Amino acid sequence: MTSLLTRPDAARADAARPRPLVLIATLGGVLAALGPLVVLMAVGIIGWFATDAGVHGAPRDGMRVGALVWLAGHGSGVTVMGARVTIVPLAITGIAAWSMWRLGHRVGDSVSGHGPDADRISDGERDFTVPTSILLFFAGYAVVAVVVATLAAGSTADPSVPHVMGWTILMTALVAAPAIAVGSGRAAIWAAFTPPTVRAGAAVAGAVLRAFVVVSALVFLVALAVSFGDAATMTSRLHPSPAEAGLYALVNAAFVPNASLFTGSWLLGPGFAVGGATLVSPGAVVLGPLPVFPLLAALPAVGTPAGWVGALMALPPLVAAVSAFRALRGRALPWDQLALAGCGGGLVAGFAFAVLAGLSGGAAGPGRMRFIGPFVPDVYFHAMTACGVGALLGAVGVVLLNRRANKVWGLPDEDDAAATEPARDPAGD
Template sequence: MTSLLPARPTGRTRPPGPTPRRRPVAVLGMLAGLAAAGSTLLVCLAVGVVGWFLSDAGVHGAPRDGMRAGALGWLAAHGSGLVVRGVAVDLVPLGLTAICAWVVWRTALRLGEAVSAHGPDAHRIADGERDWTVPAAVSTYFAGYAVVAVVTSSLAGGEVAPSVTPVLGWTLLLTVCLAAPAVAIGSGRAAIWASYLPPVLRYGVRTALGVLGTFLVVSAVVLAVAFVVDLAAALNMASRLHTGAGEATLLGLVNGAFVPNATLFSGSYLLGPGFEVGAHTLVSPGAVVLGPLPLFPLLAALPAAGAVPAWTGAVVVVPPLVAALATARVQRRFPTLRWDEGAMRGCGGGIIAGFMFALLAALSGGAAGPGRMRFVGPFGFDVLVHAVTAFGIGGLLGGLAMTWWQRRTSIPVDDAEA
């Protein structure tokens, strides 16, 4: 934010020589978008070549086949989907998407720092002068990223035809949800704009992020425990594929790319509605109905089909408890003594977290193969209803409980002055 308040140079402080020219915002945004997309694409191309060599020591095909596979993986991480022998596969490997999202965030932060000196300063913005620095940087960032996506899609096309429209949609989603806030934060504009918002709204967003992050961690822990319990089944699946060392490594990488999807499936299970692994299947605390499954080791974490133990119904208590604890932890850092503000922070933040988790859960599903495997993923609307309810109630209770504790342990002003 201090970069928005440059001191005017005087005769004593002005450096000798001509003033360095700053690059236009459009150029900086375009370069940042190209770098964000190109860096992750190059990594995927390299992994594709390594995977091609590990699969059969380079006996069949050529290195360009591995590069094409890496490009298709990069496109799949952006929701392109594939059509293999007339069968659509649009399940997004969110592990690759998470890596791309992290690169988008970091490059956008640096872009914000680079454009921080452009446009009006903090005083002129406070006086009402319009500032188009962040919108211009974000729009050109999207353009640079989209150029790489379109060119890659056109070059990687063939028998396995990726779709360009979903890639542009995911690019826009990454730009709006990650790049735009990062540019605003890096340039200092976010601090200025946030000062005009009510405190309850700012702390409500902090609460939502805390609830969502804590619940995702708990869901990942539950997934890890379930996988370790059935580790023998996973090893049995891998052995039945008769893979060598190189192919086993590739299989592990593919399974790792779908761990975030499985984490969101685990969270949907904890919320109650559960998810499906194929048509006419159900995995929930109340019932588990499964059919024939592919030999994919990550599926070993699924519970056994048939009657479920009575205690599994108690897992629906976990989401509101997590929301209450996360809300209390956030409010401990940013205390309040007002009952209404504590309630609004907790309940509002929980509701926002519920919508955010439902969006992620909806993005985690899709078609994973032909036939009954065309339906894999959480039940979107049911997850939304349960997430908003559980997180909202848990956040409300956590906010009220921490408000009571802070009011009870606060020191009166007269005593503090004495």
């Protein structure tokens, strides 16, 4: 009987043996795709039953709707009553990105034992663990996306598989790849070789972008709360049942991130359009007939806004300055590197926001509704200017704070220390 027991040394060897990288990374991509997909399909079934108690159609119809919503979050677009709808519900995209990050981090942690260790990586040994894991993760995710798009396709929906693949590549590069690198520990090793100025600039970029997106969302929510009565009136015009009203609220919630990015473009000055020949900006508001969509109740009244509205355009540079100041405070860098990190990080944050604003728009119906979204070229210029200048001012604030602290403690400034330091003889005398 004792011969059937596993020896302790064999058990330790099995525990130390790393799991197959191909299986871990591919399965991680598959699970990252299936998690949000299964939830949305379940919501689709609940919605199918809640609308008419299952009198019309079958449960697979609700599952198909959930799959189409998941595909729409990956840029597939859908055809509704012959009209092409390409605007992406960014809340669905955010859920998919969160799932990618969580599973990607777990994949990275599971494959951390593969490849060379930290010392050999530092010595310059090639390490293909993270790139291989990223490719396999993408392969697993892409297979699920293609299968779902094929099964959900039909004459009434027609999701675009190339667009889904393009968004999958983008999300893998921006979300899954960093998650795998962080989870595997490689990101910390690579960051150690990065100049301090670059690390500080990256911290500024992340802080400015997060803060500006949050402020834009808060401004939108305040505007929607002020016009909540109009939003409720829009919903009542559809005469929905309580269950249908709840589902309609979920549909609107899926586009709240889009509306927040629209608001950020409005705060920057260029504004956005809600259909052809329309303009919503701090200087003028020109609108036409609008669909019955409660989020549109937050739009300002047609005409020239009040004078105080233009003062809100000071928010983007102010937010950038405060965020850069908080990100750079306490970093032991010379004044020129602090300024470079602040300005460079602000420019990167402005560029990133403009990219997100460009992804937030699209077609929402036929005719004049074929374009809804920010005016992207103008947003690029205004975002990079506002965030770059604001972050530079925040960095200048850190420089002044450091010099004041040095004077209080009787320490010489960096420039003074460099000027008073005796010159050294190259020969060492």
